[in-house]
Each structure stands twice: as C-alpha cells, then as structure tokens.
Amino acid sequence: MKAQHIIDQFRASGVQTCFHGRHIEPQIYAGLDGSNWSLKDYEARGGYQALRKILGKDGAPPNPETGAVGMTQDQVIATVKESALRGRGGAGFPTGLKWSFMPRQFPGQKYLVCNSDEGEPGTCKDRDILMYNPHIVIEGMAIAAYAMGISVGYNYIHGEIFAAYERFEAALEEARAAGLLGDAILGSSFNFQLHAAHGFGAYICGEETALLESLEGKKGQPRFKPPFPASFGVYGKPTTINNTETFAAVPWIIRNGGAAYLACGKPNNGGTKIYSISGDVERPGNYEIPMGTPFAKLLELAGGVRGGRALKAVIPGGSSSPVLPASIMMECTMDYDSIAKAGSMLGSGAVIVLDETRCMVKALQRLSYFYMHESCGQCTPCREGTGWLSRMVDRVENGQGRASDMDLLDNVAENIQGRTICALGDAAAMPVRAMIKHFRHEFEHHVLHKTCMVPAYV
Amino acid sequence: MISDATRARFDKEVAKYPAEQRQSAVMACLAIVQQEQGHLSAESEQLVAEYLGMAPMAVHEVSTFYNMYNLKPLGKYKLNVCTNLPCQLRDGQKALHHLEHKLGIHMGETSADGLFTLQQSECLGACADAPVLLVNDRSMCSFMSDDKLDQLVDAIRAAEGKA
Numbered sequence: 001m002k003a004q005h006i007i008d009q010f011r012a013s014g015v016q017t018c019f020h021g022r023h024i025e026p027q028i029y030a031g032l033d034g035s036n037w038s039l040k041d042y043e044a045r046g047g048y049q050a051l052r053k054i055l056g057k058d059g060a061p062p063n064p065e066t067g068a069v070g071m072t073q074d075q076v077i078a079t080v081k082e083s084a085l086r087g088r089g090g091a092g093f094p095t096g097l098k099w100s101f102m103p104r105q106f107p108g109q110k111y112l113v114c115n116s117d118e119g120e121p122g123t124c125k126d127r128d129i130l131m132y133n134p135h136i137v138i139e140g141m142a143i144a145a146y147a148m149g150i151s152v153g154y155n156y157i158h159g160e161i162f163a164a165y166e167r168f169e170a171a172l173e174e175a176r177a178a179g180l181l182g183d184a185i186l187g188s189s190f191n192f193q194l195h196a197a198h199g200f201g202a203y204i205c206g207e208e209t210a211l212l213e214s215l216e217g218k219k220g221q222p223r224f225k226p227p228f229p230a231s232f233g234v235y236g237k238p239t240t241i242n243n244t245e246t247f248a249a250v251p252w253i254i255r256n257g258g259a260a261y262l263a264c265g266k267p268n269n270g271g272t273k274i275y276s277i278s279g280d281v282e283r284p285g286n287y288e289i290p291m292g293t294p295f296a297k298l299l300e301l302a303g304g305v306r307g308g309r310a311l312k313a314v315i316p317g318g319s320s321s322p323v324l325p326a327s328i329m330m331e332c333t334m335d336y337d338s339i340a341k342a343g344s345m346l347g348s349g350a351v352i353v354l355d356e357t358r359c360m361v362k363a364l365q366r367l368s369y370f371y372m373h374e375s376c377g378q379c380t381p382c383r384e385g386t387g388w389l390s391r392m393v394d395r396v397e398n399g400q401g402r403a404s405d406m407d408l409l410d411n412v413a414e415n416i417q418g419r420t421i422c423a424l425g426d427a428a429a430m431p432v433r434a435m436i437k438h439f440r441h442e443f444e445h446h447v448l449h450k451t452c453m454v455p456a457y458v
Numbered sequence: 459m460i461s462d463a464t465r466a467r468f469d470k471e472v473a474k475y476p477a478e479q480r481q482s483a484v485m486a487c488l489a490i491v492q493q494e495q496g497h498l499s500a501e502s503e504q505l506v507a508e509y510l511g512m513a514p515m516a517v518h519e520v521s522t523f524y525n526m527y528n529l530k531p532l533g534k535y536k537l538n539v540c541t542n543l544p545c546q547l548r549d550g551q552k553a554l555h556h557l558e559h560k561l562g563i564h565m566g567e568t569s570a571d572g573l574f575t576l577q578q579s580e581c582l583g584a585c586a587d588a589p590v591l592l593v594n595d596r597s598m599c600s601f602m603s604d605d606k607l608d609q610l611v612d613a614i615r616a617a618e619g620k621a
Contacts, residue, residue, distance in 0.1 A: 002617060003535070003613075003614045003617040003618060006610070006613040006614060006617060007593050007594075007597045007599070007610070007614070008597065010597075010599040010602075010606065010610055011597050011598060011599055011600075017586040017587060109476075118583045119580075119581050119583055120581070121542045121543055121544055121580075121581040121585065122543075122544045122581075122585050123581075123583065123585065124583050124584050124585045124586050124587070126583075127583055127584065154474075158583050159485075159489070159524070159526055159595070160526070160579075160581075160582040160583055160584075160592060160595075160598070161582070161583050161584070161598065162595060162596040162597075162598075163596070163597075163598065195474035195475075196474075197474070197482070197485070197486070198485065198486065198489070199485065199524070200485055200488070200489055200524040200525070200526040200527060200595075201524045201525030201526035201527075201579075201580075202523065202524045202525060203580060203581065214485065215482060216479070216481065216482055217479075217481035217482045217483065217484040217485065217510075217512070217516075217520065218481075218516075218519070218520065219519050219520055219523035219524075220523065220524075235476070235479060276585060276586055277586065278544035278545075278547070278548070278585040278586050278588065279543075279544055279547040279548065280547055284548070284585070284586035284587075284588070285586045286586065315543075319542070319543060319544075319581075350544075350585065352543060352544050352547070352585075353547075354547065358547070363543055363546075366541070366542060366543045366546050367542075367543055370542055370543075370580055370581070373580060374580060376523075
C-alpha cells in the first residue's frame with residue numbers, strides 16, 4: 001500500500017466533532033453528517049434561498065406599494081442590525097454596524113474578506129463549517145457583498161487546515177458553475193467574484209490587519225489603526241473583514257428576519273453561537289447553542305468534567321481570554337455580556353476546561369511559550385515582554401522562582417497591555433494577570449515548595 | 459526552471475488577484491514548491507520571485523516568517539504534533555514524547571533513515587480532536603493515541619520498504 005494512502009486512512013478516521021446531535025436549535029451545523037457538504041445538499045437544506053430573496057429571484061410577489069422585488073442594500077443591513085449579530089471571531093463587534101461603516105459610494109474597488117485563520121488555541125469551529133457546510137459561508141459572503149456594493153472577496157483560511165481550503169475551493173467551483181458567484185448572479189445585475197487564499201502557520205495572521213498584509217503577499221505584521229480596514233484595507237482599498245461563523249449566520253437571518261434571530265439569543269446577543277470545548281471534558285467537540293445558554297448546560301452537553309472529577313477553572317473564550325475559577329464560571333451564561341461581566345471575554349467561543357488535577361502554573365507555562373513563539377516582533381513591549389513572561393513562568397514551574405516573581409509577572413504583563421500595535425500583546429498579558437489574580441496561591445506554592453500543589457499529570 | 463505543471467498551478471493562484479498584485483500569490487506558490495520538492499531553497503525562492511515579479515528578499519521574508527515553510531531538507535514525512543494547552547490537556551505532549559521514543563529522535567530532528575522529521579507545533583486548529591498530528595502540511599490525523607501513532611509509523615515504514 002502506498003504511504004499517502006495510509007495517511008489518508010488515518011485522516012478519514014478522524015474528525016467527528018460536530019456530528020454528535022447534541023446541539024440546541026442549531027442553524028449552521030443543522031443537518032450535517034460529513035457527506036452532505038455539496039451544493040445540491042445545501043440547497044436541499046434551504047441554501048441560497050436568502051441570496052435569491054435579496055436579489056428578488058425567489059418567486060415572491062412584488063411589494064404591493066412600491067412594486068419592487070428583493071431587498072435593498074439598506075434593508076439587508078437594517079435586518080442584520082436588528083438581529084444583534086456580533087462578530088464571532090473574538091471581538092464581538094456588531095456586524096450590521098460594521099457593514100454600515102463601508103463607504104458605499106466609493107468610486108474604486110472595494111473588498112470583502114473572510115477571516116478563516118482560525119488559530120486561537122481552543123478554537124476549531126470554523127474548520128467544521130468550511131469542511132461540512134462551505135456553501136453557507138459563500139452565501140453569507142455574497143449577501144454581505146451585495147449589501148455593501150462589493151464585487152471581489154477573499155476567504156483567508158488557516159494553513160494548517162489545508163483540507164478545509166481544498167474543500168472551500170471545490171465549493172467555490174460548484175457555486176460558480178451554478179451561477180451563484182461571478183457576473184450577473186442568478187440573472188441579476190449583481191457581480192461578485194470570490195476566491196480562497198491560505199496562510200502557512202502564523203497565529204498573528206488571525207489579527208485582521210496582519211491577515212491583510214499576508215493576503216498581499218507579505219509577512220504578517222499588523223498595521224497601525226487608524227486607518228481602519230473600512231477605509232484602508234486590502235491594497236489600500238475599503239475592506240470589510242468578518243469571521244467565518246459571522247458570515248455563516250447571515251443566510252438564516254435574511255430568511256427568517258432579524259427579530260427571529262435576536263429572539264433565539266438574548267438581548268444584545270442575538271442568535272446561536274458555536275462553542276469549541278476542549279480539555280477535561282468527556283466529549284470535546286463543537287456545540288452550537290443559543291446565546292445565553294447557561295455554562296452548566298454546555299458542560300453537560302459535553303458530557304461533564306472528565307472522569308467525574310471536579311471543575312477547577314475554565315478559559316472561556318480561547319487561550320487569550322482571562323481564566324475564570326469554577327465558582328464564577330458556573331454562574332455564567334454563554335454570551336458576550338455575561339462573560340464580560342464575570343471579568344473575562346467570550347472571544348471566539350473556545351472553552352478550555354481544566355479539572356481539579358491541573359497545575360495552573362504548568363497551564364500558563366505552555367500558553368506563555370505560545371505567545372512568545374508567535375509574537376511577530378514588531379513592537380518592543382510584545383517582542384521582549386512575551387519572552388520575559390515565558391522565562392519567568394518557566395522558572396516558577398521548574399522550582400527556581402523567586403518570591404517577587406508573582407508581582408513582577410503582573411507588572412510586566414501590565415506594561416505590555418495596551419502598548420502594542422495589535423492585540424497579541426494584550427492576549428499574552430491577560431492570561432498571566434488572570435492566573436495570578438485567581439490562582440496566586442499555586443504560584444506561591446511552586447516558589448516555596450518547588451513543586452505543584454496538585455499531583456503531576458504529564 | 460519551473461515545470462509546465464508547476465507553472466499551471468502558479469497561474470491558477472495568480473489569477474485570483476488583480477493583475478498588478480501578483481505578489482499576493484507568494485504564499486500559495488511557496489506552498490506548492492514545498493509540496494513538490496519537500497523544502498524551499500534559495501534557487502526555488504529566486505524562481506518564485508522572478509515569476510511573481512518580486513525581490514528575492516521579499517520572498518525570503520515570507521518564507522522565514524511563516525512556521526510551516528521548510529527552509530532546509532527534512533525527512534520524507536514531516537510529523538507536526540500540537541502541544542498547545544488544549545492538546546496538552548489531552549495527551550498532545552505525551553504523543554510527541556511517544557513519537558520521540560518510537561522514532562529514536564528528539565523533536566526537531568530527522569530519523570537516520572531519512573523518513574521522518576518530528577516537530578512540536580503550535581495550535582493546528584483541531585483542539586477537540588487531540589492528540590492531533592499534521593503530516594506533510596496537508597494531512598491532519600485526529601485522535602492519535604499511542605497505538606494509532608505506532609500503526610501509522612509502522613505502516614509508512616512498511617510502505618517505504620524500511621520496516
């Protein structure tokens with residue numbers, strides 16, 4: 001047997017993370033089984049109905065008052081605003097508002113970009129969307145392009161999930177062949193060319209301006225903002241960037257209305273959200289549930305804490321988000337406002353669960369190494385500071401810490417935060433400060449006794 | 459020399475971008491070269507630079523910035539094991555150590571038979587499938603228990619006549 005064939009077999013035996021049937025009212029993952037990603041399957045699930053609707057190609061009768069068919073650009077944006085859809089990539093910025101920033105009368109080329117550079121540790125939701133429901137992203141992007149008067153788009157996909165890039169390219173071919181992308185879409189006057197691009201291993205390119213640099217064929221070093229991408233984006237042209245899951249939410253909103261989307265979440269936090277649960281749970285995976293679902297319910301869906309152990313802490317929104325102790329987390333609901341109120345952030349929805357046997361110093365050691373490794377080196381506080389933090393956590397973990405290290409860690413982190421061009425500096429600082437705040441006693445134990453407070457586990 | 463087959467793949471990437479923005483295809487072109495040749499050399503970077511109308515140094519800036527480009531010849535199979543926190547909590551580190559033992563090399567090294575290069579990697583974006591292994595940049599293998607790692611390595615060795 002050929003070696004590549006063997007590797008393919010191992011590949012095929014893998015991913016099962018979103019076909020478990022334990023979602024609650026799913027919209028994006030609804031009805032997926034791993035084999036039904038193609039255009040005809042997507043259309044059988046009601047796919048491209050939203051695009052037909054806005055273009056007036058769904059067979060609906062004209063508006064009795066105006067005689068118009070379809071939806072105007074303003075109507076699409078108003079619907080997305082009403083839905084309270086917020087950016088699913090991490091920042092939670094209101095999507096409709098972002099779309100309204102795009103200068104619609106700009107005379108030159110404008111661009112639409114999808115950020116599928118999913119590299120925030122803990123996050124693996126966009127991979128499953130791209131692999132198993134790629135057309136929902138294409139339709140969402142086409143609707144966004146229509147609303148903002150954009151004729152060219154790119155989907156920049158994390159290099160490590162190359163199969164998702166290939167799958168998305170295959171879906172693009174299908175959509176073009178069916179007249180759903182390209183010139184005169186569905187016989188209308190709307191043109192939209194969409195292409196896929198890939199990264200090749202750089203966490204920083206998930207930051208939107210670094211992504212733009214990378215898309216232009218450069219190293220991914222973030223740009224200073226302002227100017228924001230809405231005025232100076234790809235090739236210096238007005239550009240709107242949204243996350244994969246954000247675009248994927250749009251077709252449902254157009255089909256069912258903004259109010260219906262808002263109603264299935266909670267005020268200011270519309271719709272469903274996909275959470276990637278990893279770490280110490282029985283059934284890690286992706287779970288799509290309404291915004292505002294209690295964390296306890298999400299944990300239950302994931303089979304609870306592994307081995308029946310007690311929950312110690314949760315990193316609720318990807319590795320950059322501040323860790324929360326179990327007692328605080330169990331009181332939270334899973335939405336932007338509740339997690340923010342608890343002192344952390346919902347981020348990308350990557351929920352990393354740590355049980356009672358975990359050493360928090362060891363956990364932070366790995367994260368701090370990661371941020372040092374992935375700092376692009378452009379800003380001194382981040383380039384030097386992330387290395388300093390990593391070396392300090394290292395020595396505490398290895399029993400060479402000093403009594404002053406906890407205060408110094410907090411101080412160095414504080415001096416990185418807010419002093420860099422992009423958010424990677426903050427992302428490196430926040431986990432450190434939260435760990436010291438909530439689990440200082442574990443660090444002190446390490447310094448004093450040169451060993452973990454909990455049994456060794458690796 | 460860029461072969462016609464390679465040039466056709468390059469052309470497909472370049473066609474995605476405005477005519478005056480050929481440089482945008484550099485990431486994809488370098489990935490194609492790496493897939494065909496195993497690594498990037500100064501000569502291949504030079505060819506990509508000429509094809510895209512870029513300064514060779516601008517190409518080199520890209521190849522040295524992104525983690526997945528191989529800047530020197532590696533084993534025939536590059537094994538990247540994610541050890542970031544979500545994977546570490548589900549035996550990612552253990553999988554790396556297991557492979558070190560199985561292959562008789564440390565991470566970062568290439569086995570004496572030239573078959574395997576073992577690397578620790580940062581988040582591969584498959585956190586719920588840990589332990590995960592990325593083979594030659596393009597094949598993600600999920601839930602790689604020690605048994606499955608052994609099976610994979612043994613099967614590749616057998617296929618290559620080095621069992």
